[in-house]
Amino acid sequence: MKIVVDSMGGDNGVKEVVRGSIDAVNELGVDIALVGKKDILENELHKNNYHGNKIEIIHADEVIQNDESPAIAIRKKKNSSMVVGLNSLKEGTGDAFISAGNTGALLAGGIFIVKRIKDIERAAIVSIYPTKNGVSILLDAGANVDSKPEYLEQFAIMGSVYCEKVLRIASPKVGLVNVGAEKEKGNILVKEAYNLLENANINFYGNVEARDIPEGIVDVIVCDGFVGNVILKLTEGLGQSIFSTLKEQFAENFSSKLGALLLKSQLKEFKQRFDYREYGGAPLLGLKKPVIKAHGSSDALAFKNAIRQAKIMVEEDVINKIELDINNIEI
Amino acid sequence: MKIVVDSMGGDNGVKEVVRGSIDAVNELGVDIALVGKKDILENELHKNNYHGNKIEIIHADEVIQNDESPAIAIRKKKNSSMVVGLNSLKEGTGDAFISAGNTGALLAGGIFIVKRIKDIERAAIVSIYPTKNGVSILLDAGANVDSKPEYLEQFAIMGSVYCEKVLRIASPKVGLVNVGAEKEKGNILVKEAYNLLENANINFYGNVEARDIPEGIVDVIVCDGFVGNVILKLTEGLGQSIFSTLKEQFAENFSSKLGALLLKSQLKEFKQRFDYREYGGAPLLGLKKPVIKAHGSSDALAFKNAIRQAKIMVEEDVINKIELDINNIEI
Numbered sequence: 232m233k234i235v236v237d238s239m240g241g242d243n244g245v246k247e248v249v250r251g252s253i254d255a256v257n258e259l260g261v262d263i264a265l266v267g268k269k270d271i272l273e274n275e276l277h278k279n280n281y282h283g284n285k286i287e288i289i290h291a292d293e294v295i296q297n298d299e300s301p302a303i304a305i306r307k308k309k310n311s312s313m314v315v316g317l318n319s320l321k322e323g324t325g326d327a328f329i330s331a332g333n334t335g336a337l338l339a340g341g342i343f344i345v346k347r348i349k350d351i352e353r354a355a356i357v358s359i360y361p362t363k364n365g366v367s368i369l370l371d372a373g374a375n376v377d378s379k380p381e382y383l384e385q386f387a388i389m390g391s392v393y394c395e396k397v398l399r400i401a402s403p404k405v406g407l408v409n410v411g412a413e414k415e416k417g418n419i420l421v422k423e424a425y426n427l428l429e430n431a432n433i434n435f436y437g438n439v440e441a442r443d444i445p446e447g448i449v450d451v452i453v454c455d456g457f458v459g460n461v462i463l464k465l466t467e468g469l470g471q472s473i474f475s476t477l478k479e480q481f482a483e484n485f486s487s488k489l490g491a492l493l494l495k496s497q498l499k500e501f502k503q504r505f506d507y508r509e510y511g512g513a514p515l516l517g518l519k520k521p522v523i524k525a526h527g528s529s530d531a532l533a534f535k536n537a538i539r540q541a542k543i544m545v546e547e548d549v550i551n552k553i554e555l556d557i558n559n560i561e562i
Numbered sequence: 563m564k565i566v567v568d569s570m571g572g573d574n575g576v577k578e579v580v581r582g583s584i585d586a587v588n589e590l591g592v593d594i595a596l597v598g599k600k601d602i603l604e605n606e607l608h609k610n611n612y613h614g615n616k617i618e619i620i621h622a623d624e625v626i627q628n629d630e631s632p633a634i635a636i637r638k639k640k641n642s643s644m645v646v647g648l649n650s651l652k653e654g655t656g657d658a659f660i661s662a663g664n665t666g667a668l669l670a671g672g673i674f675i676v677k678r679i680k681d682i683e684r685a686a687i688v689s690i691y692p693t694k695n696g697v698s699i700l701l702d703a704g705a706n707v708d709s710k711p712e713y714l715e716q717f718a719i720m721g722s723v724y725c726e727k728v729l730r731i732a733s734p735k736v737g738l739v740n741v742g743a744e745k746e747k748g749n750i751l752v753k754e755a756y757n758l759l760e761n762a763n764i765n766f767y768g769n770v771e772a773r774d775i776p777e778g779i780v781d782v783i784v785c786d787g788f789v790g791n792v793i794l795k796l797t798e799g800l801g802q803s804i805f806s807t808l809k810e811q812f813a814e815n816f817s818s819k820l821g822a823l824l825l826k827s828q829l830k831e832f833k834q835r836f837d838y839r840e841y842g843g844a845p846l847l848g849l850k851k852p853v854i855k856a857h858g859s860s861d862a863l864a865f866k867n868a869i870r871q872a873k874i875m876v877e878e879d880v881i882n883k884i885e886l887d888i889n890n891i892e893i
Contacts, residue, residue: 496818
């Protein structure tokens, strides 16, 4: 198995990508194809004393920046690490592709180059959502800000497959984000989606109110991309705001400082719950091959975990299972 | 000035409403009309040794329950404390109405009985949102789950008036909740709303991403009711989830318990940020008279603060100012 990795997309340069790839090769037994500037990558592998044959380099000398328009960048920058990587994936050089670069461009590139699975209407971004009990997944995390009920139904099916195969949760519970628990609540979109989800071949829990999301009462959280983006960014912002306020207050005087010191290990453990690096990246579901968006500020650990995630997606044949489930084909 | 107060809507019975009303009469110099069962209210006033003439009782012997269908309850329960109270407000017995009862019924009753201000398309629920710097207000908090761009424009104007007059923030900054900061981001609704807000007579900040909401970067947060409801409930749920996790971890062993003890005053202060009782209730803006939804579990302090809020709305003539601003009339 070979995972293609964009070495030029992240905020931390090639250093962390290369280290994460070496760790993955050693620990996970996969092959890696690193896409990027050949001389820089060779130099970096050398610095890390890697002389094995499980990492190959695919040369690409352009980079798509974060502020570039996704569709234009994909069309014009044929030699970018992202486009070269996606083409390698399409042509079968590798089994999955990971990039920490421009999310919109990765999505556009995934759709234009790798293409959507037959009968999938829209690809969705899946975010791993840390909860009190472990993790849930949320989709769509922002790819489709104007969704139709049918998209939400497909998100639910794709999310169920991912949850079952990659997170190994049997018969995952699927919840629809809504303003109330009752069936008749909500806007036009979610009311229609409710009817579709009720009749879909999934373990449909019903509506979930946003207050229940952090408790982890469902495994798959379904919503349109606008709402999903609001949920993820608010969770991030509120977490940061709470931490920074506590930090200021804990530094207030001698006894509060001592108190914080005594709680050091608990606070650290707590902070880990919100550490994205532990959870890998955000898979783009609905494409014909596994594509994973790694966090922009991924370090070696985050890259290694994203590679592990890609490996499981390939091993468990998630793409084929999605295609079968979308077309409601029993095997 | 007389504030009409529904004594039968809250989860805590008449006890807290009556105590809050007595405190308000003594501290704020307003008159109160308590709506509810006469004998029970007389008894409760007696128990509290109140024998003044600033609290009158308006008899009503029915209650609208929280699980009743709003429109039907308002139509059928003519003798409910909520309907009697709203009619008293409409007929001029009082200057504002407060209820801790069924939110949907209060909204429906407000629209059917008190009626909307001329040219207001939809009434909105305003929620006070505690931030790192103080408070912002958010509207709509859930009244309009299928909004049009024009509604969002009116929410922005109404929110600006409320913020300026009641929270006394000069030239309040208005932000539109969106998935990105740039003008061209978002779904169809917010893209069109952006254009309207840009040209409205408000201090438009631009788009705000959900991660910036807890920082308090704008004073007025504008969004449709579905998104607003998600933001408020997620904030509540995440706050609770974080507190309960910290609490468990702080009880882990002797040194963590000691640490938590040393941080007691800081943790208390922090918790107060999320204490809704300090902020009064949620005004329903767009109606011809001030109507405030108090939190279902309001205690005496929460009721007193909601009465204070109603008093300021009346004193500052918020309703007239909204009518002028909606019709863009300079005075």
